[in-house]
Amino acid sequence: MTSSDSVQKAPAKDPWDLPDVSGLVVGVIGGTGPQGKGLAYRFARAGQKVVLGSRAAERARAAAEELGHGVEGADNAECARRSDVVIVAVPWEGHGETLAALREELAGKIVVDCVNPLGFDKKGAYALRPEEGSAAQQAAALLPDSRVTAAFHHLSAVLLQDPGIEEIDTDVMVLGEERADVETVQALASRIPGMRGVFAGRLRNAHQVESLVANLISVNRRYKAHAGLRLTDV
């Protein structure tokens, strides 16, 4: 017996061994826009229970009915209360105010921020720099009792919403502070055929991920595409 045999290391955890998230309720705040509706549609189509949120319950119910697959509509506060995992899909301009108002309803929940703070001028899209560092860090600052993560920044709402498309050929970068929460969001992303959720760092690195959308918009405009991302060798 050597000294290295006596100190037995726990086997490294398989990073692709992700939890079963099929029973979790997914909420989408700002779910009546293209991104929220697209994500709601894909998760519901994958068998997830989805509650779509809006500032007006009626608008949410109308959008939910349009999507089918058992999606339900509610105002943003009820959407947050009823969900285990809550995706934030409002425009950057309404981000801070929306989250500050939902602090209680979002306490204890996994919050997934997919907001890209961008500006547009005649040269195209460019990244804004939020005071807190990123939209995700602003969410974490406003929601101290929530488990804030960031993901789904680089998806095309056009592809998400197209019922003729079976698979979304892309990776999803998932950021967060707690491994278990990140893995839940990775697992959720992986429920959508063609998609893979990949851990991509802590929230302090969310700014680059949010900003990269300005580059993808440039790609899309030049090549008339709906570009996604693939991470190789993982």
Ligand SMILES: NC(=O)c1ccc[n+]([C@@H]2O[C@H](COP(=O)([O-])OP(=O)(O)OC[C@H]3O[C@@H](n4cnc5c(N)ncnc54)[C@H](OP(=O)(O)O)[C@@H]3O)[C@@H](O)[C@H]2O)c1
């Ligand atoms: N579009 C994409 O392809 C895409 C891809 C990745 C990430 N994202 C990110 O996802 C977010 C949503 O994108 P989107 O294109 O779906 O946006 P959007 O259509 O402009 O907004 C989504 C919904 O947010 C609500 N809303 C609008 N202004 C608001 C405000 N000031 N405060 C609170 N709620 C407000 C509206 O719903 P109600 O009026 O019903 O409340 C609206 O339908 C953005 O932050 C974007 O950066 C978008």
